[in-house]
Amino acid sequence: MIQSFLIQSLVTGGVYAMLAVGFALIFGVARMINLAHTSFLMLAAYGMFYFTSRLGWNVGLAIIISLVGTTLIGLVSYKLFIDRIREHQVTVLLITIALAMVFQECMLLAFKAHFWTAPTLIVGYWVLFGVKISYQYLVVLAVVVFVLLGIWALLAKTKLGIGIRATAQDTEIANLMGISVPRILLITMGMATTLAAIAGAVVAPLWTVHPYMWAGPLVMVMAIVVLGGLGSVKGSVVGAFIIGLVETTVVFWLPGGAFLSSAFALLVMVIILVVRPEGLYGIVFEEERL
DSSP: OHHHHHHHHHHHHHHHHHHHHHHHHHHHHHOOOOTTTTHHHHHHHHHHHIIIIISOOOHHHHHHHHHHHHHHHHHHHIIIIIGGGTTOHHHHHHHHHHHHHHHHHHHHHHHTTOOBOOOOSSOOEEEETTEEEEHHHHHHHHHHHHHHHHHHHHHHHSHHHHHHHHHHHOHHHHHHTTOOHHHHHHHHHHHHHHHHHHHHHHHTTTSOBOTTTTHHHHHHHHHHHHHHOTTOHHHHHHHHHHHHHHHHHHHHHSTTHHHHHHHHHHHHHHHHHHHOTTOTTOOSSGGGOO
16 A cells, blocks of 8 residues: 555656646746646647557557657747747736647547547556556656656756756846857747656556646646746756645545545645745745756
């Protein structure tokens, strides 16, 4: 029981972490709140379902096409609808929530309001101290570790990462230093969309795929980003695992916990913010961003 609880906590926290890091990157670099962020998780999940269950494609090919297709949709959406108005924050909120609803209605028209699941990426289980742990959960954990370490290495060790952090700290100074700010913003949007798409691809066999599956994670991701500190990648990761642990604890140990998990997770966020209003890793100085 304890083993299952720990694995479920890590899986939930890891999926939230990938989503929250993408959300935090967009906010930290572009100062933009993208309410369509988790809709890309939905699109990738539908891609996995369609390519594997409907077309019978190989799982590896389905993952590649789902990730590439979803990322391209995110980049095109950014260039067409968001780029020119990104400095108008209220307009960005309206445009991005409208985009999410358009994606939702497209999936509703294409697949109806049915609930689907994609085939598991790896069939089987591993027995740990008498408890069966699905290989699918282990795959999710491996992907989470690989992706988060990759993001850390990119931001900390590469020229692109330096450009992203410089743009996050001061757009005008970054521009004067010869950094192409529009290019950095486009790359950041692509990274964030890809993170959401990866989350969608790995959870498609675990979660129910339906047109409204983006809404719940969006609320939790926004709570995580606020809890960790707006624009802080490290805070987003820590906050994600805290929320994942709280959700899983409520589901496992409280009667009717499946219906109360989100409420308890948000309650924990409120309690922490009352004690520390800027979040766990809130930005005191602008140069600390990212």
